[in-house]
Amino acid sequence: MIKVQLEEVRKQIATAAYEAKRDVNDITLIAVSKTYPASAIEEAIDEGCKDFGENHVQELCKKIEMIKEPVNWHLIGHLQTNKVKYIIGKTALIHSLDRLKLAEEIEKQSAKAGIVTKVLLEVNVADETSKHGFKVDEVMDALKVINEMKHIKVEGLMTVAPFVENAEENRPIFRKLYDLSVDIQKQKFDNISTNILSMGMSNDYRIAIEEGATMVRIGTAIFGNRDYSK
Numbered sequence: 359m360i361k362v363q364l365e366e367v368r369k370q371i372a373t374a375a376y377e378a379k380r381d382v383n384d385i386t387l388i389a390v391s392k393t394y395p396a397s398a399i400e401e402a403i404d405e406g407c408k409d410f411g412e413n414h415v416q417e418l419c420k421k422i423e424m425i426k427e428p429v430n431w432h433l434i435g436h437l438q439t440n441k442v443k444y445i446i447g448k449t450a451l452i453h454s455l456d457r458l459k460l461a462e463e464i465e466k467q468s469a470k471a472g473i474v475t476k477v478l479l480e481v482n483v484a485d486e487t488s489k490h491g492f493k494v495d496e497v498m499d500a501l502k503v504i505n506e507m508k509h510i511k512v513e514g515l516m517t518v519a520p521f522v523e524n525a526e527e528n529r530p531i532f533r534k535l536y537d538l539s540v541d542i543q544k545q546k547f548d549n550i551s552t553n554i555l556s557m558g559m560s561n562d563y564r565i566a567i568e569e570g571a572t573m574v575r576i577g578t579a580i581f582g583n584r585d586y587s588k
């Protein structure tokens with residue numbers, strides 16, 4: 359089933375890229391494996407997946423232990439400051455840098471480990487109270503501070519769009535994140551890149567790609583509905 363669903367998702371990504379006159383190779387599919395067993399990840403690896411997203415530190419660490427193949431691990435969920443030390447050096451990218459206090463802790467732990475940690479700034483574009491992330495008008499000031507942190511490299515922006523029935527409703531959200539990344543680029547921060555736009559989930563990734571996503575985070579459409587009861 360994973361094989362078939364992956365094929366379908368890849369086809370949809372290619373179609374959306376084609377229609378937006380974009381190079382499909384500029385779009386990275388992150389298979390969001392949270393709540394799924396390691397066997398599901400193995401199956402996706404067999405089908406060529408190299409990037410996996412998890413949203414809890416404990417689950418991520420367990421899966422890193424279990425999966426022997428070299429894959430890129432993405433932390434996409436809210437990160438508690440006291441858990442940073444468990445994942446430093448283990449992630450390809452942390453998508454959920456959502457507050458300055460967290461940046462300070464990532465900086466501290468990365469310096470201790472002698473590494474530079476790659477992150478995305480999470481932006482709460484829709485300004486939903488239930489969601490984490492910097493507000494759009496807080497982003498520039500935050501970047502000025504993070505720009506000085508030598509063990510953090512901001513690679514771009516991430517957003518979690520609202521859950522909507524019609525994905526088209528999220529188009530303005532994606533467009534706003536894209537526009538924000540263009541504004542950031544103009545600031546010419548020396549330590550901040552806007553190469554990555556992580557936006558779009560199972561429900562709305564085609565629209566996100568049309569609006570410039572370079573990473574899409576897809577769980578359900580690949581692995582099926584999640585069971586949170588376990």
Ligand SMILES: *Cc1c(COP(=O)(O)O)cnc(C)c1O
Pocket residue numbers: 390392413434435518559560561575576577578579
């Ligand atoms: C769970 C999750 C996803 C994937 O959601 P689906 O709707 O299953 O594709 C993407 N991003 C984040 C931050 C998530 O927590």
